[in-house]
Amino acid sequence: MKVILATPRGFCAGVIRAIEIVEIALEKYGAPVYVRHEIVHNRHVVESLEARGARFVENLDEIPPGAVTIFSAHGVSQAVEQEARERGLPVLDATCPLVTKVHNQGRRYEGQGRAVVLIGHAGHPEVEGTMGRMTGAVHLVQTVADVAALDLPIDTPLAYVTQTTLSIDDTRAIITALERRFSNVVGPDTRDICYATQNRQWAVRELAKSADIILVVGARNSSNSNRLREIGEECGVPSYLIADEADLDRAWLRDARSIGLTAGASAPEVLIERVINRLGEWQKIDVSTLAGREERIQFRLPAELLEA
Structure with missing residues (x-):
């Protein structure tokens, strides 16, 4: 069985920056730090940060007075920003640039x-x-x-x-x-359109030229991950969105000789590795990586964290 990896796949610069903000805040200020909404739409990322002391909330009134507060990569309204200011919450803004x-x-x-x-x-x-x-x-x-x-x-x-x-x-x-x-x-x-969205969708279209099925690793509530699966289907290739290797169904592979594998912008590479390992447990696989667009973009951290 051929397993063909898309390039690019997984984390984009905005997601990397958001996760780093939570990690560095935990190092600098200590646990807990509070994050309004999931920092990115991926359960594995959220659970990993929770284990280190991050607390995820949907409303600012769930945050104790004076606690370090982080806005997620998705951004917030002016009303939320104003509420945090009125409560005197020290805010780190992880909104994607x-x-x-x-x-x-x-x-x-x-x-x-x-x-x-x-x-x-x-x-x-x-x-x-x-x-x-x-x-x-x-x-x-x-x-x-x-x-x-x-x-x-x-x-x-x-x-x-x-x-x-x-x-x-x-x-x-x-x-x-x-x-x-x-x-x-x-x-x-x-x-001005998000480079990461464009590149990952382009990579799925390239995968569809040589894959019998496409697997997209990503969360059900991840808009960009769902769209990657839809594009695979639009290209005429059966495509499935999976959170991790536990979602794999051997029936999908029955008539497939090649699997295209990619991940949404909020899915870590470790999940791709776990999917590959599971496939390798079921049958012998040959893993290759499709040539694609190289991404070198990096976003600066908030000034409060640069020194840390």
Whole structure:
């Protein structure tokens, strides 16, 4: 059985930075430190940090007065930021810099007098944080049908921003629908789209050219991991999202001679290794790595942690 690894796969720079912020905070300040929401959408990462003293909460009122507080990689609204300030909580912001860039783009478009459309998934913490960064109404669209339902005049000056876990390919149809329906539409350059999302989706399309099935390691609540599985299916290859090796089903492999293996941006490489080991227990495997796009991007830590 051939096992072909995607390149790139797994952790992106924003996820690495977020996890490092929690780890260094624990070293510098001691346990516990409190993280609002899962630092990234992966149970294994969360449980590992919990074992070292991180405490994950959904609301700031669960955090004791004066406790070190970390905002997750997904970002938070201005209201959450203000609440932390009013409570005097010392905050470390682990928001991915590319998410922050979307926040800044949205506010800049607002400042130009444009109505802002956010392309994203309702209920996702990044979407909630981005919408909460705008001072006015934000129009959330998830489908082309949502564009048709927008109650705005055709000549409304409009601008769109996107959830970072969606690539330009994911949003192209919606953007086209916006440009067809409205006469004055602007949006970010394609170079501003999250590099990690684009690269991992490109790698799955490459895997699909030579794999009989595709396995995506990632959490069920990880938007980018779910999208990788969907892309595999769109390419005509049976694709499965698994949290770890325990989710593997031998029936999937019955007629397969090659397995494509990748991971969402919040899944650690150790999970890939565990999946490979499980496959190797079932039958002899030959592991190779598909050539792909090299990622060298690194994001700086918050100033409070640089010295540590």
